[in-house]
Amino acid sequence: DGGITQSPKYLFRKEGQNVTLSCEQNLNHDAMYWYRQDPGQGLRLIYYSQIVNDFQKGDIAEGYSVSREKKESFPLTVTSAQKNPTALYLCASSKGIHMNTEAFFGQGTRLTVV
Amino acid sequence: GQQLNQSPQSMFIQEGEDVSMNCTSSSIFNTWLWYKQDPGEGPVLLIALYKAGELTSNGRLTAQFGITRKDSFLNISASIPSDVGIYFCAGQSGNTPLVFGKGTRLSVIA
Numbered sequence: 263d264g265g266i267t268q269s270p271k272y273l274f275r276k277e278g279q280n281v282t283l284s285c286e287q288n289l290n291h292d293a294m295y296w297y298r299q300d301p302g303q304g305l306r307l308i309y310y311s312q313i314v315n316d317f318q319k320g321d322i323a324e325g326y327s328v329s330r331e332k333k334e335s336f337p338l339t340v341t342s343a344q345k346n347p348t349a350l351y352l353c354a355s356s357k358g359i360h361m362n363t364e365a366f367f368g369q370g371t372r373l374t375v376v
Numbered sequence: 377g378q379q380l381n382q383s384p385q386s387m388f389i390q391e392g393e394d395v396s397m398n399c400t401s402s403s404i405f406n407t408w409l410w411y412k413q414d415p416g417e418g419p420v421l422l423i424a425l426y427k428a429g430e431l432t433s434n435g436r437l438t439a440q441f442g443i444t445r446k447d448s449f450l451n452i453s454a455s456i457p458s459d460v461g462i463y464f465c466a467g468q469s470g471n472t473p474l475v476f477g478k479g480t481r482l483s484v485i486a
Contacts, residue, residue: 266418295473304382304464304478305419320473352418356474363407363468367418 264289268353268368274376275340275347283338283371285353291366293359294336298322299350299370308351311336312359340373348375378403382465382477389455390485397480398449399465407468408441408448413479414461422463423450457484 266287275281287294293312297305307320311330325344330336340347350372354365382399389395399408407426411419423434425441425448432439438451448467452459465477
């Protein structure tokens, strides 16, 4: 089935550790996104990528890093510089950024700092 | 960045009632999308709107793209228990990616 796969679904991190969240899509979409969801805050954009080997900062990029080495994959690293990382992280993809912008989401990764 | 004001923040309704929620912005958008998020899941696209004044239905759901291009609303008719969840509006314009509202949490009382 076509879709977006995020793994793991639940992730626990010790303070001071970096962790990487996986996102894979088989929809042949050019654009991919990472959003952070906190209760009552809606979805806030962390990073997005319009094409392989290119990505742009979103509204809350500090403490995060990404790579886009393959069209299908857009992993997100939560670094130790992110002071409050506990949240639900949602990956999405769409055909484009400016047109065909309907985004499809994965199931999310819930990250908890312990 | 651009911001969307989504209201109401939460709603408690009786099964069978109609529901209305809306999004407004100070900016003009070219696209309005409406999503639903079930607990523990990612948002799922319900309706996409691309033209000012456009009115689109998907079963019991109806959404409209405001004439001013600065607002959109979503109506749900004859609500049922499985309508429970968080509904998000999203807008896109220019060279920027989608921006989301903060969501409307819907609870249905049987």
